[in-house]
Ligand SMILES: Cc1cc2nc3c(=O)[nH]c(=O)nc-3n(C[C@H](O)[C@H](O)[C@H](O)COP(=O)(O)OP(=O)(O)OC[C@H]3O[C@@H](n4cnc5c(N)ncnc54)[C@H](O)[C@@H]3O)c2cc1C
Ligand code: SF4
């Protein structure tokens with residue numbers, strides 16, 4: 001059984017973080033250069049943490065598998081980042097953001113963490129502006145805002161449709177300033193293979209240089225995983241092509257608890273799959289739902305072009321079913337409703353797709369305003385589909401987008417392995433069973449700039465005296481295992497490519513563990529995944545050599561972890577015998593298809609422990625709902 | 637469609653390399669260029685051979701990883717698009733396509749179509765930042781940035797660091813990349829204190845990395861997937877000139893002629 005102590009500070013929720021900061025242990029500036037910290041990942045979370053820790057004076061080693069830290073998956077975030085600045089004077093504040101996030105997450109997040117997130121969020125905008133992030137400005141020169149789903153205020157800050165890019169470049173520049181100053185060292189084209197625990201503390205990593213194939217180790221006083229989410233289990237997702245779960249999963253196999261793996265967000269507005277060759281789906285930002293209206297033909301089989309379908313024959317299903325939030329309902333609700341109408345045979349052209357229509361917005365606000373707001377998204381859409389959203393409605397359908405589940409962490413963002421931390425999308429804590437738009441960037445930067453750099457000292461303050469080096473036999477032993485694993489992969493001489501097996505895994509996951517799940521379906525998926533694991537072991541082919549760049553080998557290694565993780569996701573979904581947020585079990589729904597939670601039995605976090613010699617074991621962390629009592633979500 | 641592909645294969649930085657010919661059937665118009673290469677690779681792997689190595693990640697034109705020269709043009713036939721955004725509908729059945737890596741002395745070839753662009757990171761390290769390490773910061777609306785200035789800064793900030801500007805330049809210059817960063821930061825009020833030093837040190841690093849000089853071919857602007865304008869090169873040159881002719885680091889932080 002895992003021993004989980006979240007270490008939530010006592011006191012009123014409003015005071016917890018402040019009180020905690022007054023009591024965390026510190027490391028003096030003269031001692032910090034004696035500590036080595038490994039940061040795995042250079043997305044928003046990793047870049048921000050690495051830059052902040054290096055600027056404090058720690059010796060920071062930063063790894064990413066891309067050729068440059070600037071290319072981490074965070075770069076692709078489009079829509080924006082939340083902060084309760086209340087610039088609009090529309091009643092926003094810390095409590096509101098807390099409330100929206102708790103409710104949006106369907107009461108499956110840890111409330112103390114969510115409150116802290118809401119509290120530090122405004123500082124992120126200040127920090128990023130100071131770094132030169134060119135947030136959109138109004139004509140008077142003040143920062144501009146837009147709105148996102150699931151909330152009734154305008155609190156989203158943005159840089160055209162490239163908010164993630166600009167925020168990441170801010171973090172990247174800050175990180176590379178530290179590289180120049182000698183406080184941080186970059187390890188690009190590097191993939192962490194394993195973590196090394198010695199006497200109950202994480203003491204470093206084993207990694208592979210993707211260019212030369214060498215396996216090496218790095219000893220450290222703390223390891224921070226900022227390795228992103230695992231949405232690519234589904235093969236088709238909006239995540240970057242190479243995003244993977246390997247770092248988190250291998251840490252899990254060394255003892256770190258994995259929390260709520262079944263919580264996966266399916267984003268309602270993506271470009272539908274168009275062909276068997278496709279390997280990656282393109283998101284159309286949620287911000288589009290500010291001005292776009294979602295509809296399908298009211299009558300099945302209506303194949304008239306959209307502009308010939310009169311108002312009366314159009315079914316604006318979100319507006320009709322949710323009059324107060326309309327097109328801006330949270331993502332899980334919007335995605336599920338798209339599925340329902342398509343299941344009812346109302347999908348556009350009989351396919352799995354619905355319209356997102358800008359005609360009214362263009363009429364009301366004018367072509368120019370819409371072009372300024374969404375121009376690059378419209379261009380992107382047109383370039384992929386050859387249709388211009390200025391002339392004809394977009395066709396969209398939900399796709400896998402974000403993982404709320406991840407490594408279990410305590411209030412200090414430390415996993416249950418002392419010295420091993422998880423931040424950003426790789427941890428589980430803040431978004432419960434459904435994340436609201438524009439709040440991942442917020443969480444990644446909150447973790448990286450403001451939370452981890454203060455909490456990490458707590459576990460570091462007294463350990464540099466007993467430094468462990470890579471000469472410790474544990475490193476040699478872990479390296480040997482990593483080499484053996486690579487050799488095993490290279491010895492696969494079957495007939496199926498890693499990508500082909502991965503695709504099949506994705507199909508199983510999407511069908512059985514996607515937008516709607518049933519006990520029978522999940523049981524079937526578990527069997528299918530075992531079969532795929534068998535194919536992976538006995539019928540996969542890995543070409544080429546291990547001592548040079550070998551992308552097929554990289555894929556094969558990641559696939560092994562996806563197979564194991566996919567299996568656990570299905571088990572978690574099976575055992576969470578309720579519906580909540582994105583986790584929709586068909587057995588638990590109201591008459592009109594809304595989720596039905598079971599708070600008595602499942603008002604908790606499900607945390608899984610890896611067993612070398614048997615199936616996973618589950619422990620739970622009970623959640624509290626003091627600051628915001630449980631209620632049934634309603635967006636009607 | 638059926639394509640005839642001539643793909644640059646090179647086992648490592650030291651290898652001489654050369655074109656390898658492949659014929660690929662069943663190419664669909666909606667495929668992206670990289671999905672076409674994926675399809676080819678799947679066949680190569682199934683046959684037990686070494687697939688073509690190339691960089692890509694986001695596959696939607698924002699990370700800057702993809703980097704192929706297609707029929708002599710960095711990022712291929714599209715206008716303002718990256719390699720990953722090129723669709724096969726840009727080609728006809730039976731077309732021959734020549735695929736090469738981004739070539740430049742400062743971008744050594746890693747393998748096949750993959751190059752090493754860490755020189756760009758080092759240019760950023762030389763000054764492509766505003767020093768503001770994390771902690772409490774002033775209220776952003778305390779310093780107003782007029783809409784057009786913010787938009788101009790954003791135009792420059794859109795650079796994805798792909799290196800097409802270098803690959804397209806007969807001199808292998810990195811002026812567009814560097815000019816974009818110098819301009820983005822130099823336009824904003826927060827970027828003023830380090831503005832002159834930044835222009836000097838980034839340009840110096842660019843030279844040290846072995847990038848060539850700019851002789852106004854303007855090929856870079858044409859090849860740039862983000863449409864970064866060469867006016868940012870002009871802006872950088874002006875900042876650089878001022879910074880070298882003057883002694884910007886007076887106690888008042890102002891420019892002072894020698
Ligand atoms: C298309 C798209 C649009 C989005 N838009 C928004 C938005 O508008 N607002 C919002 O709030 N959120 C948005 N999100 C979500 C958000 O972008 C992500 O959740 C967030 O960027 C994750 O950041 P991260 O720092 O946790 O990890 P990532 O950015 O995924 O970075 C992971 C890093 O870890 C490294 N890494 C991983 N494994 C290893 C390993 N084994 N060894 C070494 N390095 C490793 C990678 O190289 C990379 O540097 C969007 C997501 C997508 C897909
Ligand atoms: S300036 Fe354009 S071509 Fe050059 S690196 Fe930036 S985006 Fe690429």
Ligand code: FES
Pocket residue numbers: 691692693694695696697698699700701702718719720721
């Ligand atoms: S793969 Fe990211 S820009 Fe092409």
